[in-house]
Amino acid sequence: MPHQRSEVHPRPLEFLVLAEELAITRLDAGAPIPDRILAAGGFCSISRTNDELSIVCEAGLAAGMGTTERGWRAIKLVGPFAFNQTGILSSCLDPLARSGIGIFAVSTYDTDYILVKSCCLDAAVSSLQAAGHRRV
Incomplete structure (x- = not known):
């Protein structure tokens, strides 16, 4: 099989x-996914591994579920991005790391989402813009 060349995504x-x-x-890894999560609209990400079941959802839907941390906001990178494009997340995560902003990343087929704590949202947006990215 021929090697496919990676394409570095142009900035910004x-x-x-x-x-x-x-x-x-x-x-817990074997826990069922609550019906209210499956029925909800809006942003939701469900990941199951041998170690855990992680759910990212609207804060109001998380009541009474496992260990929960609220107060996150999502920054959507406008895609879609091809699988062979490299450097997409790092071009955003590097400036956030330099600003001391912790993240939780979620990827979908078409794009990436960077979750930051609500109290850090303004600083995260400023860091991304200072790195040349554009809020739309």
């Missing part, structure tokens, strides 16, 4: 900030 990236407050919940 465009991003937008989702309106809703999110929560990140950890449940």
